[in-house]
Amino acid sequence: MPDLPDIQTLRWCSMLASLAFFGVFAGLWLGRRDERHYLHWAGGSLLYTLVIFSFTISAHTPFQDGILYALLSASTLCVLTGVRRFDGRPPFPAWLLLPVAAAGLGYGLPAHLVGADSAAARIGGTLGSMATMALTGGLLIFGSAKVRGPGRRIAGAALLGYVPAFLAAIAAEAFGAAGVNMAALIPMLADQLLLAVLNLGLIAMPGERAQMQLREAALRDPLTGVWNRAGLAALPPRLLGPETAVIVLDIDHFKAINDQHGHGAGDRVLIALVETARAVLPITDAEIVRLGGDEFVAVLPGRSLAEASWLADEIRHALRRAVQSRPDLPPCTVSLGIATREPGDPDLARAIERADAKLYQAKAQGRDRAA
Known part of the structure; x- marks a missing residue:
């Protein structure tokens, strides 16, 4: 059997790496004080460093190591609280206390009953840490989020990557495969790869969000917030299916509104x-x-011509009510043209052309109507 690495050396490697990432996250927060998710991730890295150091100097009583296992779980959960802050959600839901308590009791109870240095105590603490890693990683990958970019998935995968290491440590402790503390050795070995992957995934998340926002801005009309022509081309395939209706909308006498009331009113x-x-x-x-x-177009997947016609009339009547109820709006009406995508149409362009022709028909018939 090959020689096993020295646990203390691995601990120092993990502490130095965590301190480095603490510095990175703290520096990023100092440059962007409003992005407080960096504080959570910096705090998690610092707490992990302190916990690992405390394990090296602990007297290894059931109470002391039980607290350290609980804090170890809390350092992992700082990843999750930071992600929740990043998503704009409350970072500290009450249920986060459960994995922290489970990790502490998982070690503390067996340690109190059979001894602080027993395999049962180390297995209990390892199970608590593994459960926290699995919970946090699973929520990062599969939890509810508006956008799950590669950085979030990488961070989640890194946390889930610890699970096989914990299982191997539990098996080694249970079957006495070595005369050393495998519950400490194997997770420390996993740290040398997964700790960097986890934190690099977290670092990537804000950049991915900024890139998405820039892309979104390029595809949106800045005045109204709806898609522009480039955004139309980028719409998902589900909106471009064969059973899609389109409504082209156009304000009647819009140039006259601008001329008489100003472009702000327009x-x-x-x-x-x-x-x-x-x-x-x-x-x-x-x-x-x-x-x-x-001129605007509404894209309505899975809607028939009759449904689209009813919605077009509803829009026309609703705009009239809005104009009557708002003194800041000049008198105005809207004309609409309706069409559906037909078999053989390669995309929505022909349906929009047909709806546009119907729009001009509506205007020719007196405006303030749908055709």
């Missing part, structure tokens, strides 16, 4: 039209795109 009319359409259209699957000027 902008308010466009915003009111979008707000009205959003209130009427199905929230879960409809999308609105600004084609240019005062």
Whole structure:
């Protein structure tokens, strides 16, 4: 059997790596004080360093090591609290106390009953740490989040990567495979790879979010917040299926509104039209795109021509009510053209063309109507 690494050396390696990442996260927070998730991750790295150091100087009583195992679990949960802060959620739900208590009691109870240096105590503490790692990693990968980018998944995978190491440590302790503390040795070995992967995944998350926001801004109309033409091309395939209806919307006499009431009033009319359409259209699957000027298109997957016609009339009536109730809006109406994607259409462009032709038909028939 090959010689086993020295536990104390591995601990120092883990402490130095954690201190380095503490410095990275603290430095990032100092540069961006509003991004407090960095404080959670910095605190977790520092706490982990202090816990590992405390294990080297502990008298190894059931109470002392039970507290250290609980704090070890808390240092892992700092990853989760930081991610929750990053997502804009409360970082400290009450249930986070459960894995901390379980880790402390997992070691403390067996240590009190059969001895602090017993395999049963080390197995109990290791089980608590493993459960916290599995919980945190699983929530990072599979938990609810608006966006699960590669950084979040990498961090979650690193935490789940500790689970086989903990299982191997538990098996070694249970069957007495070595005369050393395998519950400490094997996780410390896993640290040498997974600790860096975990923290690099966390570091990547804010950059991924910024990149997503920049991409989103490039695909959005800055005035109304709806998609622009580039955003239309980037819509997901589910919105471009064969059973898709489109409604083209256009403010009647929009140039006259700008000329008589000013461009600020015209902008308010466009915003009111979008707000009205959003209130009427199905929230879960409809999308609105600004084609240019005062012309918009609503994309309605899975809607028939009759359903789209009913929604178009609802938008028209809702805009009239909005104009009547808001003194900051000049008198205005909207004309709409409706079409559906037909077999053979390679994309939505032809359906939009047909809806646009119907829009001009509605205007020719007197405006303030749908065709």
